[in-house]
Amino acid sequence: MTTQLMKGNDAVIIGALAAGCRVYFGYPITPASEIAHAAARHFPALGGVFVQAESEVAAINMVYGTAGMGVRCMTASSSPGFSLKQEGLSYCAGAELPCVVIDVNRGGPGLGNIAPEQSDYFQVTKGGGHGSYRLITLAPNSAQEMCDLTFLAFDLADQYRTPACLLADGVIGQMMEAVDVPKARPVPFDHSDWAVRGTPETRHLITSIYLEADALEAHNLKLAQKYQRITENEVRFEEYCTEDADLIVVAYGVVSRLASSAIDLARQQGLKVGLLRPITLWPFPSQKIAQLAETTKVFLSLELNSMGQMVEDVRLAVNGKKPVYFVGHCGGKNFGCQEIVDLMKKYL
Amino acid sequence: MKIYEKPAAFYDEFSRKGGNVKTTHYCPGCGHGNIHKLIAEALDDMHLTEKTIFVSPVGCSVFGYYYFNTGHFQASHGRAPAVATGIKRANPGSIVISYQGDGDLAAIGTAETLHAANRGENITVIFVNNAIYGMTGGQMAPTTLLGQVTKTTPLGRQEDLHGNPVRMAEIIATLPTAHYVERVMIGDAKDIAQARKAIRKGLQNQIDGKGYSFIEILSPCPTNWGMTPVDAKKWLKEKMTQIFPVGLLKDTTEGQEGKWYRQFADFVPEKTDAYLEQLVDVGHLASLDGVSAPDGLQCKFAGFGGQGILTLGLMFAQLAMRAGSKVSWIPSYGPEMRGGTANCSVNIAQKRIGSPLAETPNLLVVMNQPSLEAFEASMQPGGLLIYDSSIVEKAPQRKDIRVVGLKASDMATELGNSKVANVILLGAIIAALDLYPIEFVKESLKGIIKKKALIDINLEALIKGYEMAARR
Known part of the structure; x- marks a missing residue:
């Protein structure tokens, strides 16, 4: 195993390489550009493709083209750019194309700023484009996870024939940590029954158009069943000190790191507090939260946005059994560990 | 027909x-x-x-x-x-x-x-x-x-x-x-x-x-x-x-060579592994004899952009990684970048790093006055503050911390390269914290510094800072 100190954004491309992806289409945007820089350096060096597209819209449609051949490919962006990709993602979901999209969340709405936020939760996890669909959404909280969850995202995308997204924040993207570089592994999926490859046997049709009502309903129900399978099988989360906790913080990304330090501080002061960190934001760990609602007294959703986004899913999962509070920062402001301890005291 | x-x-x-x-x-x-x-x-x-x-x-x-x-x-x-x-x-x-x-x-x-x-x-x-x-x-x-x-x-x-x-x-x-x-x-x-x-x-x-x-x-x-x-x-x-x-x-196609056919190579895991291997530069860890992994360091490095302050933080993190610790390094970006301080947070722990930020550092290294003013108050009691007294004119005020000032920039100019002030400070940190054997740091720096022509002057700077701080 080789270890390298690297930025989370660079780690994404290391994970992608190991997963067998060598096709990248993207458009520059802070704070996600290092992902494109790394792809431009490494993909062509291995005989792969890097194209700087004319727009985010073009980039996701280039992804659509490569993904329709069953070839692993990706794009990355930050919030305003991700908004632009939504149409293309809807097409990818509708045509059931496996691909990986990274969103390094920055401040919004509009041009906002380039500082870290978690305000894209809705637009990523709820199927932000038109039509009924979901994106598998993974939320890394370290450079190692930027690498490992990118690798996993490719496998999940291929397994379920659907786009998978990494939703990171600016801190996780810009932070350097030691990353164990994974071994490359052959792609264990065969898409020859649907992928179009310019061969006599693969003259299939990649499409999301179903003109007849019956056909489109059937297609949507098939997608819904797939999303149900994903919900049943792919929930991932991490628990920290939840066993005896009276208050459970729900947080992802950088906030989960801050919260874990705050929990260490609070536990020293005798506060029974814990952390549930969703690793998959969709599918959301609703069952786990419902289970914790039986034992804990109160939930606190800490997010980097102004009105609370994930908190809605926490409330749905808790289903009124216990109080659920939300506290947020945005615009690049972040929680302090002592502040989190104070919040815990306030809501306990 | x-x-x-x-x-x-x-x-x-x-x-x-x-x-x-x-x-x-x-x-x-x-x-x-x-x-x-x-x-x-x-x-x-x-x-x-x-x-x-x-x-x-x-x-x-x-x-x-x-x-x-x-x-x-x-x-x-x-x-x-x-x-x-x-x-x-x-x-x-x-x-x-x-x-x-x-x-x-x-x-x-x-x-x-x-x-x-x-x-x-x-x-x-x-x-x-x-x-x-x-x-x-x-x-x-x-x-x-x-x-x-x-x-x-x-x-x-x-x-x-x-x-x-x-x-x-x-x-x-x-x-x-x-x-x-x-x-x-x-x-x-x-x-x-x-x-x-x-x-x-x-x-x-x-x-x-x-x-x-x-x-x-x-x-x-x-x-x-x-x-x-x-x-x-x-x-x-x-x-x-x-x-x-x-x-x-x-x-314009007549007589053209057909160079617009762009190749796409098949994925070969072994080739990818070999490629990843050569990307990783920690192939030659210095001997770990007598080196123990540091723990519980929450560090802030701050100064003007261009002084090499972020690089100093990065080198410090790389040393800890080579010594076997978990490390995180994060530059401040956004609003904090304005107003004269570029800074980064480095966290070092043996097991797990929670917050990657350094809200209450126990090691603060500053290379200009605004940085000292911005971060001195946030330090943990008993922490170590190292500053470049060539540039920082008003000395630190806190009495409950250890303070080491050295004229790193002047010393660097004397050595013939003003850019190595940061490495002089690195030497001082190592000595003041008694973190590693100096041989380990020297060996590691040889792998960390990319431009081979600059290794000698950096090692010289390291020793200078180390000896200066060790004498105090």
Whole structure:
């Protein structure tokens, strides 16, 4: 195993390489550009493709083209750019194309700023484009996870024939940590029954158009069943000190790191507090939260946005059994560990 | 006779269409039928059907997949050239046809059209220009003629309200990487023969790797023009060609080497592993004898941009990683960057790093006055503050912390390279914290410093700072 100190954004491309992806289409945007820089350096060096597209819209449609051949490919962006990709993602979901999209969340709405936020939760996890669909959404909280969850995202995308997204924040993207570089592994999926490859046997049709009502309903129900399978099988989360906790913080990304330090501080002061960190934001760990609602007294959703986004899913999962509070920062402001301890005291 | 045969590149029956599987969905007198046939015959004759991938975006062209016995991508409105790029780059051996109407290509997809041409994508674009939106029922297209009545120009297209018809072939032809650009029309037999030739040339260019081919085809739309098929052809030949003259606009493919065939290599895990291996520079960890992994360090490094303060933080983190600790390094970015301090947080722990920020550092290293003022108060009691007293004029005020000031910048200038002040400070940190044997730091720096010519001066600086701090 080789270890390298690297930025989370660079780690994404290391994970992608190991997963067998060598096709990248993207458009520059802070704070996600290092992902494109790394792809431009490494993909062509291995005989792969890097194209700087004319727009985010073009980039996701280039992804659509490569993904329709069953070839692993990706794009990355930050919030305003991700908004632009939504149409293309809807097409990818509708045509059931496996691909990986990274969103390094920055401040919004509009041009906002380039500082870290978690305000894209809705637009990523709820199927932000038109039509009924979901994106598998993974939320890394370290450079190692930027690498490992990118690798996993490719496998999940291929397994379920659907786009998978990494939703990171600016801190996780810009932070350097030691990353164990994974071994490359052959792609264990065969898409020859649907992928179009310019061969006599693969003259299939990649499409999301179903003109007849019956056909489109059937297609949507098939997608819904797939999303149900994903919900049943792919929930991932991490628990920290939840066993005896009276208050459970729900947080992802950088906030989960801050919260874990705050929990260490609070536990020293005798506060029974814990952390549930969703690793998959969709599918959301609703069952786990419902289970914790039986034992804990109160939930606190800490997010980097102004009105609370994930908190809605926490409330749905808790289903009124216990109080659920939300506290947020945005615009690049972040929680302090002592502040989190104070919040815990306030809501306990 | 051959002309009465249905080309084999068409399906026998159009079963994807549902109902009337023998006929197309096109209106009587529509040019799409002719153009489809010209393409299908070319695919037959050139033996391309089996390797062709046909991209159909939104508009009347959306149903290409009803008819051609090829691979198919349905694309979103205007994005066919982007989709075609994605296909061709990862599958250069396929034949990719981007078949687009005027709204698709010249309005909503102008950017994709222009930039695919500008990259010299090795694809064939068939641009069906009928001066109107057909599928949506007869609205103004970017190519609608002045005076032409449409659903959205009920008084006729007017220059001062709607602008002029867009001549895409002329625009595309200005790009050096648009290698073959021709405008043809579905007029009389002679015109159609020219269209046949152009389509074949566009496909041959792709086979030969000669790059981007753009074939604009003027095509009648009797239904939305409100004309009989006969009148429509007449209008096309008499009126449309005045604005859109047919003919060859550009051809730089003759004698060209075919360098626009771009290779795409298969994924070989072993090659990828070897590549990743050479990327990683921690191949030669210094001997760990006598080195223990540091724990519980929360550090802030702050100074002016350009002093190497972020690099100092990074070197400190790399040393800890080599010594076996978990580390995190994060630069401040955003609002904090303004106002004279560039800073980074470094956290070092043996087990787990929670917060990667350094809100209450126990090691603060500052290289300018504003940084000292910004962060001194946040330090943990008993922490270590190291500062460059060449630059920081007002000494730290806190009495409950250890303070080490040394004239790092002056010492660096004496050494002959003002840029090594940060490494002098590194030496001082190592000594003041008694963190590692100095031999370990020296060996590690040899791997960390990328420019080999700078290793000696940096080692000299390291020792200087180390000895200076060790004497205190």
